Amino acid sequence: xxxxxxxxxxxxxxxxxxxxxxxxxxxxxxxxxxxxxxxxxxxxxxxxxxxxxxxxxxxxxxxxxxxxxxxxxxxxxxxxxxxxxxxxxxxxxxxxxxxxxxxxxxxxxxxxxxxxxxxxxxxxxxxxxxxxxxxxxxxxxxxxxxxxxxxxxxxxxxxxxxxxxxxxxxxxxxxxxxxxxxxxxxxxxxxxxxxxxxxxxxxxxxxxxxxxxxxxxxxxxxxxxxxxxxxxxxxxxxxxxxxxxxxxxxxxxxxxxxxxxxxxxxxxxxxxxxxxxxxxxxxxxxxxxxxxxxxxxxxxxxxxxxxxxxxxxxxxxxxxxxxxxxxxxxxxxxxxxxxxxxxxxxxxxxxxxxxxxxxxxxxxxxxxxxxxxxxxxxxxxxxxxxxxxxxxxxxxxxxxxxxxxxxxxxxxxxxxxxxxxxxxxxxxxxxxxxxxxxxxxxxxxxxxxxxxxxxxxxxxxxxxxxxxxxxxxxxxxxxxxxxxxxxxxxxxxxxxxxxxxxxxxxxxxxxxxxxxxxxxxxxxxxxxxxxxxxxxxxxxxxxxxxxxxxxxxxxxxxxxxxxxxxxxxxxxxxxxxxxxxxxxxxxxxxxxxxxxxxxxxxxxxxxxxxxxxxxxxxxxxxxxxxxxxxxxxxxxxxxxxxxxxxxxxxxxxxxxxxxxxxxxxxxxxxxxxxxxxxxxxxxxxxxxxxxxxxxxxxxxxxxxxxxxxxxxxxxxxxxxxxxxxxxxxxxxxxxxxxxxxxxxxxxxxxxxxxxxxxxxxxxxxxxxxxxxxxxxxxxxxxxxxxxxxxxxxxxxxxxxxxxxxxxxxxxxxxxxxxxxxxxxxxxxxxxxxxxxxxxxxxxxxxxxxxxxxxxxxxxxxxxxxxxxxxxxxxxxxxxxxxxxxxxxxxxxxxxxxxxxxxxxxxxxxxxxxxxxxxxxxxxxxxxxxxxxxxxxxxxxxxxxxxxxxxxxxxxxxxxxxxxxxxxxxxxxxx
Ligand SMILES: Cc1ncc(C[n+]2csc(CCOP(=O)(O)OP(=O)(O)O)c2C)c(N)n1
Ligand SMILES: [Mg+2]
Numbered sequence: 012x013x014x015x016x017x018x019x020x021x022x023x024x025x026x027x028x029x030x031x032x033x034x035x036x037x038x039x040x041x042x043x044x045x046x047x048x049x050x051x052x053x054x055x056x057x058x059x060x061x062x063x064x065x066x067x068x069x070x071x072x073x074x075x076x077x078x079x080x081x082x083x084x085x086x087x088x089x090x091x092x093x094x095x096x097x098x099x100x101x102x103x104x105x106x107x108x109x110x111x112x113x114x115x116x117x118x119x120x121x122x123x124x125x126x127x128x129x130x131x132x133x134x135x136x137x138x139x140x141x142x143x144x145x146x147x148x149x150x151x152x153x154x155x156x157x158x159x160x161x162x163x164x165x166x167x168x169x170x171x172x173x174x175x176x177x178x179x180x181x182x183x184x185x186x187x188x189x190x191x192x193x194x195x196x197x198x199x200x201x202x203x204x205x206x207x208x209x210x211x212x213x214x215x216x217x218x219x220x221x222x223x224x225x226x227x228x229x230x231x232x233x234x235x236x237x238x239x240x241x242x243x244x245x246x247x248x249x250x251x252x253x254x255x256x257x258x259x260x261x262x263x264x265x266x267x268x269x270x271x272x273x274x275x276x277x278x279x280x281x282x283x284x285x286x287x288x289x290x291x292x293x294x295x296x297x298x299x300x301x302x303x304x305x306x307x308x309x310x311x312x313x314x315x316x317x318x319x320x321x322x323x324x325x326x327x328x329x330x331x332x333x334x335x336x337x338x339x340x341x342x343x344x345x346x347x348x349x350x351x352x353x354x355x356x357x358x359x360x361x362x363x364x365x366x367x368x369x370x371x372x373x374x375x376x377x378x379x380x381x382x383x384x385x386x387x388x389x390x391x392x393x394x395x396x397x398x399x400x401x402x403x404x405x406x407x408x409x410x411x412x413x414x415x416x417x418x419x420x421x422x423x424x425x426x427x428x429x430x431x432x433x434x435x436x437x438x439x440x441x442x443x444x445x446x447x448x449x450x451x452x453x454x455x456x457x458x459x460x461x462x463x464x465x466x467x468x469x470x471x472x473x474x475x476x477x478x479x480x481x482x483x484x485x486x487x488x489x490x491x492x493x494x495x496x497x498x499x500x501x502x503x504x505x506x507x508x509x510x511x512x513x514x515x516x517x518x519x520x521x522x523x524x525x526x527x528x529x530x531x532x533x534x535x536x537x538x539x540x541x542x543x544x545x546x547x548x549x550x551x552x553x554x555x556x557x558x559x560x561x562x563x564x565x566x567x568x569x570x571x572x573x574x575x576x577x578x579x580x581x582x583x584x585x586x587x588x589x590x591x592x593x594x595x596x597x598x599x600x601x602x603x604x605x606x607x608x609x610x611x612x613x614x615x616x617x618x619x620x621x622x623x624x625x626x627x628x629x630x631x632x633x634x635x636x637x638x639x640x641x642x643x644x645x646x647x648x649x650x651x652x653x654x655x656x657x658x659x660x661x662x663x664x665x666x667x668x669x670x671x672x673x674x675x676x677x678x679x680x681x682x683x684x685x686x687x688x689x690x691x692x693x694x695x696x697x698x699x700x701x702x703x704x705x706x707x708x709x710x711x712x713x714x715x716x717x718x719x720x721x722x723x724x725x726x727x728x729x730x731x732x733x734x735x736x737x738x739x740x741x742x743x744x745x746x747x748x749x750x751x752x753x754x755x756x757x758x759x760x761x762x763x764x765x766x767x768x769x770x771x772x773x774x775x776x777x778x779x780x781x782x783x784x785x786x787x788x789x790x791x792x793x794x795x796x797x798x799x800x801x802x803x804x805x806x807x808x809x810x811x812x813x814x815x816x817x818x819x820x821x822x823x824x825x826x827x828x829x830x831x832x833x834x835x836x837x838x839x840x841x842x843x844x845x846x847x848x849x850x851x852x853x854x855x856x857x858x859x860x861x862x863x864x865x866x867x868x869x870x871x872x873x874x875x876x877x878x879x880x881x882x883x884x885x886x887x888x889x890x891x892x893x894x895x896x897x898x899x900x901x902x903x904x905x906x907x908x909x910x911x912x913x914x915x916x917x918x919x920x921x922x923x924x925x926x927x928x929x930x931x932x933x934x935x936x937x938x939x940x941x942x943x944x945x946x947x948x949x950x951x952x953x954x955x956x957x958x959x960x961x962x963x964x965x966x967x968x969x970x971x972x973x974x975x976x977x978x979x980x981x982x983x984x985x
Contacts, residue, residue, distance in 0.1 A: 061114070115151045116162040116178065122146055124207065125195040127186025128448060129433075133480045134419070135452035135510075136503050141187075168211040181214065189450040190215045190460060193434075197443045202471055206445055209463060217459035221523045226268075226334075227261045227454050228518055229532055231511045233293050234260035234286075236536040241288070244544060245306045247489055251323055253286030254484035256416045257510050258454040259382070260286075262479065263294045265458040266380070266412070266465060271337040273469050274375050277364055280343045281357030282382035283350050284323045285416055287343075290382075295327045295341050299543035300550065307551040320345065320733040344696075345734040347725035350387035354397040355689040356726065357381060359696025361408045366701060374409025375469055382414045385435040385478075386421020393721075395438050396689030401474050402442075405640055405681025406693055410468035412461070413439070413476040417451075418483035423496040439476045451481030452510050455517075482507070562732055562769035566795055568876050570824050573788035575629045577613065577821040583628040584611020584621075586671045595659045603653055604667075616814035619804060620651040622780030625820060626787040627678065628671055630705060635791045636676035637668075638701075640683045640694055641709030641743070648711050648745065651808040654680045687718035691742075695726050698740040705791040706740050713744030713758020713802065714932075720762075727798050728766040737796040741787070746776070746802035747847040748898040748933055750940030755805075756933040757899060760872075763800045764908035767873040774873040776802040776846035776905075781819030782826055782870050789825045802846055812850045827876035830883045831865035838865035838887040841894070842951050843913070843921070845869045845905050848898040855948045864952055865891075872905050877916055884917065894922040896951040898944060902928040924951045 064071045122145065129143040148154060158176040167173070168181055186192065192210065197203045219227065234257035241250050253259060267278065282290060291297040304310055305322040326345035330338045344360060346353045361379035370376040381397075388394055400406035415436060421429055430437070436446045445467065449457040457479055464475045482504055486493040493501045518524045588608035590596055596604075603620075610617040611625060627637055642648070645655040655666045668678040683690040691708050698706035710716045716723065730736045744758035763774050773790075777783045783801075790799045807813040831838070834856075840863060842852055852866050865887055869875065884891075895913065897904040906923055913921045925947050934940050 061111070112153075112157070112160075113162055115153065116175070117165055119151045119153075119178070120165050120167055120182070121195075122150075123182035123186050127182060128191025128193055130183070130187040131191030131448065131450075132187075132189055133191050133448045133450050135450055135480065136419075136482055136500075136507060138419075138500075138503070166207070168214070181211075184214045184216065185211055186215070188215060189453040189456040191448040193436075193440070193446040193448075196440055197445065199443070202445075202473070205470070206467070209466075213459075215456075215459075217455040219455060219458065224455065224518055224521075224523055227265065227458055228511070228514050228524065228529075230261040230264045230293065231257050231454055231514055232529070232532050233536050234289050235509060235511045236533060237289055237292055237299075237540065240537065240540045240544075241306070242489070244303075248306055249321075249323065249488045249490065250288050251284040251286065251488055252483075252485050253289045253416070254509070255504070256286060256418055256451060256479060256481040256483070257289075258449075258451045258457045258479050258481060259414065259416050260289060260293050261454040262414060262457050262461045262477065263290065263380075266461045267294070267331065267339050267341070268333050268335075269462050269465050270339045270378075271333055271335040273465050275339065275378050275465070275469070276368065277340040277342075277377045278380055279357055279361040279364060279377060280341065280380045280382065281346065281353040282343065283346060283353070283384055283387065284348075285384055285418070286382075287323045287346075291325075291327050291343065294331075295343055296329045296331050297327050299540055300546045303544050303547035304550050307547070309551060318732045324348070324733070326734060326736075345730070345736065347721075347729075347733075349721045349725050350384065351391040351393050351397075352688075352692065352721045352725055354381055354393060355400065355692030356696035356699075356722075358397060358400060358406065358408050358411065359693040359698070360700045361411075361696075362406070362693075363697045363700035363704075365408065374407070374472060377408075378465070378468065379408050379411045380414065381411055382416060384421060385415055385417040385419060385426070386424060386429050388413075388415055389430040389432065389435040389437060390421070393688045393692070395441065396684075396686040397692075398438060398442050398444075398474065399684055399686065400689055400693060403681075403684060405679065405683065406690070407472075409472045411474045412464050412468055413474060414461075415476065415478045417448075417478050417480045419480065420483055420487075420497070420500075422487045423493075425497070425500075434478065436476050436478045439474070442474065444474050444476055446476045446478065448478040448480055451479045452513050454510060454514055481510075484509075562771060564770040564795060564797070567770050567773065567797065567874055568827070568878075571789040571793045573785040573792065573824050574822050575625070575788075575820060577817065579629065579632075580625055580817060580820055581612045583625055583632070583671065584608045587611070587624050587628055587667045589667070590656065590665060594656075594663070594665055596656045596665075597659060600653055600656050604656075611817065613817040616811075616816055617780045617820070618651075618814055619780045619783065619808045620647070620653070622784040622815065622820065623652065623787065624654075624668065626784045627668055630788060630791050631668060631675045631678050632671055634676050636678070636701075636704045637707070637791075638679045638681075638694070638697065638704055639707045639709065640679075640681040640690060641707075642683055642685060642711040644709045645680050645682050649805055649808050687715050688722055691716070691719040692722045692726070695722060695738060695740050698738045699736055702737070702739060702796055704739075705787070707743055708740065709743040709803075710745065710758065712755050712805075713746040714754050714756070716742065716744055716758060717762075723763075724766065728763075728771055731771060732769065738798050739790065739796045741790055741799040741801065743801050743803045745805045747805050747807065748940065748944065749806045750934075750937035750944075751805075752935045753931040753933045757903060758802055759903070759932075760802055760899065760905055761903045761907060764873060764905060767908070770797070770874055772798040772800060772873070773871060774800045775871045777870045778807075778829070778846060778849050778868055779813060779815045779819070781815035781823075782829070784815075784820050785823065785825035786870075804847060807847055807850070810850065812853070825871075827869075827871040828879045828883055829868040829870055830886075831867060834862060834865040836886040838863055839891050840864040840952075841884065841887055841891045842866045842896050842924075843869060843893060843909075844896045845872055846898075848896060848948075851898075851944060851948045852896060852951055855952060859952070861952055869905070869909075872908065875909075875912065875916075881916070892922065893917060893919060894924050894951060896947065897925040898947065900926040900929040900932065903932060 060071055126143055126146060130141050130146060132141060133139065144150065153175060159174050161172050161174050162178065164170055164173040164178050167178060194203060194206045234253060238252045238254050242252070270278065288302060292299055292302055302322070324346050326343050328342040330340050332338055344353055344357050357379050361377050364377045365371055365374050368376045401411060417435055419426055426435070434448065439446050447460045449460055451457065457477070460477050464477055467475050484504055515529050519526065584607055588604035590604065606615070607621045607624065609615045610621045631637060644652070646653060654668060655664050657664055666678065666680065687710065694706050694708040727738065727740060730738070746758035746760060748756045760776065767774060775786055777786055786801065804813065842864060844852060844866060845868060849866060849868050856864060856866060867883055895906055895909055897906055901923060904925065906925065910921070910923070926943055934943065
C-alpha cells in the first residue's frame with residue numbers, strides 16, 4: 012500500500028513563525044510567494060530569499076520584507092520559560108542568531124504536523140510501511156550530530172528551548188504513535204490551532220483513570236464474547252462479525268459516556284452491516300434474548316403488517332444509562348443493504364430531532380454519528396454529497412462524528428483496488444475536516460480520540476472523522492472463505508492476538524486488573540448470553556410461522572375535507588402579496604404578487620403557483636409546519652413560485668409565507684445543493700422524525716430523481732413494509748412532454764408506478780391548480796401517513812388552460828378522477844388519460860366540436876379510485892370504446908401499470924394510443940415532438956368520433972414495427 016504522500020497544502024513554516032510572534036492571529040493571507048515554501052524541499056528558496064534580504068532588504072517584495080523583519084525580531088527575543096519544561100542538559104546555548112538552522116526547525120515542526128501520520132503505527136497487522144523520507148533528518152539538513160543542539164521549539168507544546176532530540180521525540184510521540192492525524196489542510200486557523208494545542212498538550216497519549224480503563228476492557232471483552240457466542244451457537248449464520256474491530260464498541264461507549272458533560276441528550280446513529288448486532292446489544296441495549304430469537308429459523312419479523320427485514324438491517328431506539336447517572340437517548344436507524352444510503356437519512360432524522368428538542372441554533376443536544384466501512388466511505392458518492400450538506404443552512408446538523416471501521420478490506424477487495432488515495436478518509440479532506448487515524452489494537456487511544464472528537468464537535472459544530480484501522484478476523488460474512496482470495500493476509504490475521512488480549516496485557520502490566528477479574532468478566536457475560544439463549548428458545552418454540560397481511564389501507568381513498576372558506580383565501584391572498592414598505596422588489600415580481608392577490612379574491616382565475624402558495628399558507632395558519640427543499644426551489648425552476656423575494660438594493664430576502672401571522676407554523680424553504688440522493692435522503696429522514704410537518708422535496712426536472720433511485724427504492728417505497736416506518740414525504744417532480752428533449756420530459760412515472768403495491772404510497776398527476784391545492788392539503792391533513800409522488804407541470808404553469816376558479820378551492824376536495832367537464836354523459840367513446848395530454852385532447856375535442864367522446868382524467872393513478880372511475884364511466888354508453896391515451900412512450904408513463912389493471916376492472920379491452928415504445932424518453936427535435944403530439948391526439952379521436960372525417964381509424968401500433976427515420980415522427984401510421 013505504498014503510495015505517494017498527499018499534497019500538504021497547510022500552514023507553511025513561515026506561518027508557524029507568524030503564529031509564534033502573534034498567537035492571536037486568526038487568519039492569514041500569505042503573499043503568493045509564501046505558498047512556495049509550503050514544503051521542506053523549498054528551504055533552499057527561503058534561504059536564498061533570506062540572504063537576498065540581508066544584503067538588500069529592498070530586493071525582496073514587501074511581504075517578505077515584513078516577514079524577515081519579524082522573523083529576525085522573533086529570533087532575538089528570549090523564549091518564555093515553560094513550566095515543567097525539560098532543561099537541556101547538554102549541548103550549546105541557543106544560537107538564535109543562527110537563523111538558518113532555526114528556520115529548518117520550523118520546517119521540521121510543520122512537516123511532522125502535516126505528515127507525521129505517515130510514520131504513525133496505525134496498522135495492527137503492520138503490513139503498511141511506516142516510512143517517509145521527507146521526514147528524515149537529512150531532509151532538514153540536520154545530522155545526528157545536531158541532536159543535542161538546542162533550538163527554539165516554536166509553538167510545539169507551549170514552545171521554549173529544546174534539543175533537537177527532544178523536539179523529535181515530542182513530535183514522534185504526538186504525531187507518529189498510535190494516532191496519526193491529518194489537520195494541516197484545515198483552512199480555519201482557530202480550528203487548526205485548537206487541535207494542535209489540544210494534541211500537543213497531551214502528546215496524543217490517552218489518560219484514562221483505572222476505572223475507565225477497566226470499563227474499556229470490559230466493553231472490548233463484551234464485544235468479542237458476543238461474536239464468539241453467536242459464532243458457536245449459530246454456525247454459519249450471517250452476522251457480519253465485528254471481530255478485529257471490537258474497538259468500535261469501546262469508542263461508542265466512551266462517546267456516550269462523554270455525552271452528559273458535553274450537553275448531549277441524544278445520539279442518532281447510522282451504520283451498515285459490520286458489527287451492527289454488536290452495537291445493538293452492547294451499545295443500544297437491545298436484549299440478547301430478542302437478538303437470539305431473530306436468529307431462529309422459524310423467526311417471523313414482529314411487524315404487524317408488511318414483510319420485515321433481516322436482523323442486521325433493523326433499527327432500534329432506547330434510553331441508555333451512563334455512569335454520570337444521566338440517560339442518553341440512542342437510536343440506530345434501520346438500514347437497507349445499499350451502503351451509505353443511510354447517511355443523509357440519519358442527518359435528516361438528527362435535524363428533525365434537534366427541532367423537537369428546540370435545538371435549532373447551536374444543535375448541541377442531538378449528535379449524529381455515522382459508522383462507515385472503509386470500502387464504502389471512499390467508494391460511494393453519496394458520502395461526498397452528504398458531507399457537502401454539513402454546513403448548509405437548510406441541512407446542517409451541527410457536526411457529524413464519522414467513525415470508520417477500517418478493516419482494510421471490502422468483501423474480497425483490498426485497498427489497492429478500492430481507492431486512488433492513501434487513506435479511505437480522503438473525502439473528508441474536501442471539506443477540510445480533521446481526520447484521525449488510530450491503530451485499532453489500541454482501544455485507549457481510539458477512546459481518547461472520540462472524546463476529543465465530541466469536544467471538537469460541540470465547540471466548532473463541524474464534522475470530524477475517526478478512522479479505526481483494524482482488520483477483519485473472518486470472511487466478509489460467516490459463509491465466506493477469506494483464504495480463497497487473501498491467503499497470506501489471513502495467515503497473518505490467524506496468528507494475530509485479539510484486541511482483548513492486548514488490552515488485558517496492558518492493564519495487567521499496569522496492575523489495574525488481575526487475571527481472575529478478567530476471567531470473571533468473561534464468565535459473567537457468557538452467563539448472561541447463555542440465559543438469554545435459553546429464554547429465546549422458549550419464545551421461539553411458541554412462534555407460529557405466518558405470513559403477514561399486506562399493508563393495504565382502504566382508507567387511503569376516503570375523502571378528506573380540504574376546502575378553505577373564500578374569506579380566508581382572500582385574506583391569505585392579501586398577506587401573501589404584501590411586502591414591507593421599505594422593501595423594493597422587481598416590478599415583474601410585484602406584478603406576480605398583485606395577480607396572486609386578485610386570484611385569491613376571485614377576480615381572476617388561479618394559476619399553479621398561486622394555488623400552491625394558498626395551500627401552503629392555509630396549512631401554515633392552521634398549524635402545519637412545512638419544509639420545502641430542492642434545487643432552486645425558492646424561486647422555482649420555472650420561475651413560478653417566488654417563495655422568496657429580494658430587495659433590489661440589498662438583496663435582503665423576504666418570504667411572504669413566513670410572515671402571514673404571528674401564530675402560524677414555521678415555513679422553511681431551501682435551495683438545495685445540486686444533489687439528488689443526499690438531499691432526498693435527508694428530507695426523507697427529516698419527514699420520518701417530523702411526521703407533523705409537511706416535508707416536500709422537489710426535483711429540478713423530474714428526470715433527475717433517478718439520481719436518488721436508491722432512496723426511492725430502498726426507503727421511500729419500501730420502508731413501511733420492511734421496518735414499519737412511515738413518511739409523509741412529498742416528491743414534486745416536473746414532468747411533461749414539451750419538445751425539450753429526452754432529458755427534460757419525463758419524471759419516469761412508470762418507475763414509481765412499478766414500485767406501487769400494498770398501498771405503500773400515492774402517485775398523482777393533477778391537471779388543475781385547484782386539485783393540486785386539495786392534494787397538498789390532503790397530504791398534510793389526513794391522519795394516514797404515506798409518501799406522495801406528484802408529477803408537476805412545467806409549461807402548464809403559465810398556461811391559461813390550466814387555471815382554476817377560486818370557488819374550486821373554497822368548495823370540494825381532491826378529485827382522484829375528473830370527469831369530462833363538458834361531456835358528462837352518453838359518450839360513445841371514452842379517452843382515459845392523466846396529466847398534461849388532457850389539454851391537448853381537450854383542445855382537439857373543442858376545435859372539432861366532438862360531442863361523443865369524453866375525456867376522463869386519472870388525477871391519482873395509484874391507488875386507483877376504481878369506484879369513482881366506474882361510476883363516472885357508468886354515465887356513458889355501456890358499449891363505449893375505452894382507450895388510454897398518453898404522451899409518454901408505450902413502455903413509459905402510466906400505461907404498463909394500467910394495462911394490467913384496467914381491462915379486468917372495466918371488463919373490456921382498453922386500447923392504447925400514444926408514442927411507440929422507445930429506448931429514450933423523447934425526441935430531441937421540437938418539430939418531431941409537435942408532429943408526434945398532434946398525431947397521437949388525432950389518433951385518440953380517430954375511432955368513430957365525429958366529425959374529424961380526415962382522420963383514419965387506427966389501432967395501436969405494434970411495438971415491433973420499425974422505427975421511422977427523422978424527421979418522420981416516431982408515432983407511425985399503419
Ligand atoms: C451500494 C452497495 N454496493 C455493493 C454492496 C455489496 N456489499 C456489501 S458489504 C460490501 C463490502 C463493504 O466493504 P466495507 O465498506 O469496507 O465494509 P466491511 O464489510 O469491510 O465492514 C459490499 C461490496 C452493497 N451492500 N451496497
Ligand atoms: Mg472494510
